[in-house]
Amino acid sequence: MKKYIQPLLPVLTLYIVLLGAGLSIPGLWQPIAFIMFYVVLGQALNMFLGMTGYVDFGYVAFLGLGAYGMALAFSLFTDDGLGSGIIVVGFLMAVIFSILLSMAVGAIALRLRGAYFAIATIGVSEGFKYLIEGARLWGGSEGIIISSQLRDSFGSEMANYLSTFASDILIFAIGILAAILTVYTLHTRAGYALMALREDEDAAKVMGVNVTKYKVMAFGMSAVFAGLIGASAWTLKLTYVFPEDVFNIIYTVEAIVIVMLGGAGTLAGPVVGGLIYGILRYYLATVLPGFQLLVVAPLLVLIVTVFPDGVVGYIKRKLKGSRFSKYVI
């Protein structure tokens, strides 16, 4: 147990501090929710990019499908009297959608190596956007708006509470779940298999690692968490889903920056990366409105050249062999 708890301590402490600050300091809840979104976005991508070293440019498609899963639950089942169970159904649909897409994409694209995989996945999120708009699927470009269904199901006060507060709490919960699962995975055979294939796929194969199996597994896990994020941070929080919003490649790029900045494949990496990036982006939007996205490119260049292991990767190396090394993985 100890080996799981020790590395979780810094991450969970940070969550508690953020949660406490957000709840007790007036006006801080929204910025913290905004930052948490980036933390969790990084955590979900890290499960795949960090663990396997494969770059998924279609990552945002899983968030988008998760958002649609939740929205469809509301537009299909509001009249069925499910009560608050409709949110469970929504999350279930988000998860099923993400898994289905990850298996479909994974079965084909994960047979490709490195850069070829990255290129193959670019089409996935863009393809989905145009499919939904072009085929007028799920409301087409008008999207799905669930604010009236939310009011019908929960009453206007509860609906308001759900979108301004409960959806943010759900993001915290997803983050904690992601951290626990990441620690657990790192200590299992799967964790070692992923490390091996990330470091040297051919050597891993010769040593008996079924690389395709573990890549698909990591891909699916990452997709499920992305789907959960899409369902709560978009659908429940904003109460609407538009294809051009949710299938926007910028979220993929931001998630990659967060993972690389914090340290790919580490537990605390995306949390630290998300924190730094989220704060930067939030305050740049107020100081230099319009330029906040411009920070992404130079930041990525800087990390890759000067800091290839990321912040946590760097700290981890420095702490190697010291008694604090158990806390940073």
Add this chain to the structure above:
Amino acid sequence: MVLLKLEKVTKRFGGLVAVNEVSLEIKHGDSIGIVGPNGSGKTTLFNLISGVYMPDEGRIFLEDQDITELPAFKRAPLGIARSFQIPRPFRSATVRENVAVGAMFGAHGEKMSVDEAMSIADHYIDLVGLGDKRLELADKLTAVEKKLLELARALAMKPKLLLLDEVVAGMNPNDVDKIVSLIKKIKEEEKIAAVAMVEHVIPAVMKFAERVMVMNEGKKMVEGATMEVLKMKEVAEVYFGTSQTIGESGDARG
């Protein structure tokens, strides 16, 4: 029972026939050397046995099971392990973790837990003499230590057949002696058949191998008892283009 049987195995890369109808039988516990000049098809042969490449023609059997089409990751659990000529450690992992991956996914079976794998790893790390480096990152090891890590990783897979690709190349004679006697000792203790492939360090082959196969231009040139084969004039010609025999000079670097 024959451990490994190659039946007229051929591999082409475009117009180049890298391995040309090579047949070979290896029994349990054998020690075999494969020698031949650069480009003679030795590494391709290893890649065919370990499943990195699939042959264009011919069949490969492991203990009577046809493994010709079997992917590499399914061959390792059957007892085939190899080291790479240029060591390929998992750089961001420790020595211990590197070797543990071998124990986890090799021939010990799927039930092997992480903790068990770590203790098996420790055993082989001590055996190859890297005991005090077990918590170092593989990245930090010297070239010779990386070779030893390759060896420990392959041994931890509990192989029946150990393929060693130029393990002693680039080492000084003392290290060569140490490693050759280490491999001989482990091989006898664990009843492993070992095939070592070398290009230059002929003395190591003479100490290690009972049998030698000489390859040239993708073909099996000759196979037989080590000292007899190395005394053959044809073999010397492959190496030097002269009639001086390797057995006399003791070293192909001449």
